[in-house]
Amino acid sequence: MQAKYISYQQTHAFSSIVLDYIDGKDNLESFYKHSPTLEGFKKAIGDRKYSGDRSLLVNSLHKQYQHLRPSALVLENINLLADDRTFTITTGHQLNIFTGPLYFIYKIVTAIKLAADLKQRFPDYNFVPVYWMATEDHDFEEINHVKVEDKMLTWKKNAAGATGRLTTADITEALVGYKGYLGISKNGTEFSQIVEKAYTSNKTLSDATRELVDTLFGKKGLVCVDADDATLKAQFSPIVYQDIVEQNSFAQINTSSAALEAKGYKPQVNPREINFFYMDNQLRERIVEENGEYKVLNTEISFTKETLKQEIDNHPERFSPNVVMRPVYQELILPNLAYIGGGAEVTYWLQLKANFDFYKIPYPILILRNSALVIDDRSARKMQILDISPITLFDSDEQLKNQWIKAHVGDSLCLDDEQRAIRAVFDQIKLNSYKIDKTLSMSAEAAKTKALKLVTNLEKKLLRAEKRKHTTSLQQIDTLKNKLFPSGVLQERVLNIAPMYVLYGEDFIEGLLAAFKPLDYKFTVLYA
Numbered sequence: 001m002q003a004k005y006i007s008y009q010q011t012h013a014f015s016s017i018v019l020d021y022i023d024g025k026d027n028l029e030s031f032y033k034h035s036p037t038l039e040g041f042k043k044a045i046g047d048r049k050y051s052g053d054r055s056l057l058v059n060s061l062h063k064q065y066q067h068l069r070p071s072a073l074v075l076e077n078i079n080l081l082a083d084d085r086t087f088t089i090t091t092g093h094q095l096n097i098f099t100g101p102l103y104f105i106y107k108i109v110t111a112i113k114l115a116a117d118l119k120q121r122f123p124d125y126n127f128v129p130v131y132w133m134a135t136e137d138h139d140f141e142e143i144n145h146v147k148v149e150d151k152m153l154t155w156k157k158n159a160a161g162a163t164g165r166l167t168t169a170d171i172t173e174a175l176v177g178y179k180g181y182l183g184i185s186k187n188g189t190e191f192s193q194i195v196e197k198a199y200t201s202n203k204t205l206s207d208a209t210r211e212l213v214d215t216l217f218g219k220k221g222l223v224c225v226d227a228d229d230a231t232l233k234a235q236f237s238p239i240v241y242q243d244i245v246e247q248n249s250f251a252q253i254n255t256s257s258a259a260l261e262a263k264g265y266k267p268q269v270n271p272r273e274i275n276f277f278y279m280d281n282q283l284r285e286r287i288v289e290e291n292g293e294y295k296v297l298n299t300e301i302s303f304t305k306e307t308l309k310q311e312i313d314n315h316p317e318r319f320s321p322n323v324v325m326r327p328v329y330q331e332l333i334l335p336n337l338a339y340i341g342g343g344a345e346v347t348y349w350l351q352l353k354a355n356f357d358f359y360k361i362p363y364p365i366l367i368l369r370n371s372a373l374v375i376d377d378r379s380a381r382k383m384q385i386l387d388i389s390p391i392t393l394f395d396s397d398e399q400l401k402n403q404w405i406k407a408h409v410g411d412s413l414c415l416d417d418e419q420r421a422i423r424a425v426f427d428q429i430k431l432n433s434y435k436i437d438k439t440l441s442m443s444a445e446a447a448k449t450k451a452l453k454l455v456t457n458l459e460k461k462l463l464r465a466e467k468r469k470h471t472t473s474l475q476q477i478d479t480l481k482n483k484l485f486p487s488g489v490l491q492e493r494v495l496n497i498a499p500m501y502v503l504y505g506e507d508f509i510e511g512l513l514a515a516f517k518p519l520d521y522k523f524t525v526l527y528a
Contacts, residue, residue, distance in 0.1 A: 001511035004390060005522035011371075011394045013490055017265040018343040021350065022368055022521040027263050031256065031350040033363045037519060038121060040365055041337065045087070045125060048362055050335040052235060054082045057333060060231055061223065067207065068214055073221035077128040081223075081335065085125045088223075089115040090330065091340040091369065092132035095163050095209045096143045097155050097171070098178055098195060099216075102492040102500070103342060103369070106516075107131075108213070109509065110340050110369045112220045114518040118337075127337070128223055131213055132330060135164025135206045135228045136320045138277075138284040146174075147486075148181045148498045161282045162320065164206035164228055168199050175199055181498055187505040191498070216509065227329065233316035236329050239359055240276060240319045241312050244287060244294065245305060247273050252355040253324055260351060268348035271324045279320040327352055331361050338365040340518075370516040372524040373484060373491055374500065380527050382480050386473065390525045397481055401474050408470070422451050504528060 008014045008022065021028055024035060034040035034047075061078045070078075080086045091107040099105060108131055115127040137143075140159035145152055155174040159166055179196060182188035198212035210224045227233070233240075243249050250271045257267040277284045278296040285297045295302040303311060312319055321329050327349065330336065339349065349366050356363040373390070375383070383389075387407070392400055426448035433440035486494040500508045508528075515524050 001507075001515060002527040003515035004525045004527070005517075005520070006391055006394075006525060008368075008371075008521065008523050010391050011490075011523050013371075013394070014343050015266075015347065017260070017347050017350070018368060021346060021366070028350065031260065031353055032366060033353065034365050036338075036365050036367050036521075041118060041122070044337050044365055045122060048087065048335070048337060050084075050362075052333050052335065054084075054335070056231055056235070058082050060229055061225065064210070064224070064226055064229075065214075067202075068211055070214060071218040071221070074214065074218050074223060077126075077221045077223050080126045080128060083126060086128060086335060087125065087337040088128050088130045088334045089118070089338050089340070090130040090132050090225075090334060090336050090364075092134055092330070094134045094137050094139070094143045095205050096146065097174060097205075098146045098153075099212065099497050100143065100146055102495050102497060103371070105216075105497050105509070106372060106492060106512070107340055107342070107369045108217055108222060109512045109516055110367070110518050112217065112222055113370075113513055113516045114338065114340065114367065115221075117518065129221060130334065130336075131217075131222055131224045133164065133206060133209060133224055133226050135226050136162045136277075136279065136284070136326075137164075138162055140166070146178070146496050147494055148178065148496050151177075151181065153177045153181075161284045162228060162279055164204060164209075164226065165281065166205045167203060168205055168208050169203075171199055178498070182502060185502060188502045190505065191501045220513075225334070227333065228317065228320075230315075230317040232333050233319070233329075236321075236332055237312050237316045237319075239328065239332070240316070240321075241309055243325065244274050244276055244308065248358055249275050249325055249328075249355050252358050253351055256351045256354045265347075267351055268344050269323055269351065272322070275322045275325045277320040277322065279318050284320060323348070324352060324355070328356065328359060328361055331356070331364060336362075336364050338367050340367045340369050342369055367518060368521060370512075370518060370524060371490065371492060372512065372515070372526055374526045374528050375484065376503070376528055379480060379483055382476060386476060386480070388477070388480070393481070393484060397478065400481070401477055404473070404477060405470060408473075419452055419455055422455065423448065426451065500528075 009019055022036065034044045058078055058081050061081070065074070065078070089111050091111040093104050093107055094100070096104055111129040111131070115129040118127045138161060140157070140163055143163060144155040144157065153174045155171050157166070157170055175196065179192045182192040194215050195212065198215065199208045202208040202211055206226055206228070210226070213222065213224055250273045253271040260267055274287050274289060276287050278287055278301060283299070285299060288295055288297060293302050293304060294308050327339070341349065346366050346368055353363050386404065388404070392403060395403065426444055430441045430444035430448070433444045484491055504511070511526065511528065515526055
């Protein structure tokens, strides 16, 4: 694969807060600790003090992997977590079936590549890439479908509770449809076997996802972490109780959000007074306070302060953090240096630093994951024929077509010279009119405006006429854009890995690893 790079600004697909963050703008400095640069990592390594239990973490991970045959590198990385010189580089995502959109893959590749880059730069330390499995998420409708080409495959199920605990016994229909798309080519058959084994030899979505991800990335040393674990959550119990009772995260994050808004940015998430769920089999419901009692919504379960403390101490696994407290839990149990996320994640993490400071939990370096546009051979040839560059692909359809028409017709459609001549004529008329009667100058100005408007409208008519003459080329532009930007959005937000694996096999992931440069903050265009 051949890689080219363009700035994130040129894609018109990222928010101002994300662009300002990766550009190191001063107005965001108070919302993070270390900059996302090599110098920032050097400082973070010196500052990071891990107060968690490394041996407990290692033992928990070995238990999670006991039903798999992980690679030697995965086992080595798990064991390295017992060493004080070892740090994690973490990304996280929901348990989308069959890996979901491509950016799920891009997140993990970014983590693996960054860990390798840091090892080269700081050889005295170890850096373990981690995929934090969002096993406690309950938004089943967000993960139960995947789009392959123009077909949407859906796992039909009446789901409740944490998605990681869902049984995969009834995923057969979606699995058969997915395998049908993969076909009978060598690469398709290989991936079909990988997916089928993951979802049929494991009982839960959590275990199935771990096996699928491990098969794809285990040889690169990626460690999958399922934090729906009583022993890991026991370390988090004091903060769980304190935050439910005192509602500190609500106050801290709201203050940060207001500060971001004052600087012209829009916050991504809104905290609740209580940012925890009560979780059991088939149950994950919000906890709310009513008249001094702590109730679990849509149930008869309630606690006093005393019984709440007992429940948290005895059953920490039943208390599940929401989106604003999960990061605190993550950084408490992992010796983490960096969190890798998409634009929305980077935004909401910038809202959280004050809460980390309050609980004295180290705040990681935020890394914007790598993004990519994969251009197949046929699309590349079409771009060459149409003389379209990767940068112009990110323009709107109308902008791209107008630019193409103007570039291929010449100057006949541009009436800028004529407009300048009209301005000069009317400015002279206005000056002469003013000498005769001051009020006439206003009439001259109005006439100039009307004339310029007529010329602008004529220019639009000329453009439309030329478009009619180039219908075939413009239709080819539409086809190209629809292929590379399905549904009008970035390819990575819609396409699944399936078509890429069918075409390129393992070379696709290898190509991503070779092309991605996590600390360069450039959008990757891959010619496959």
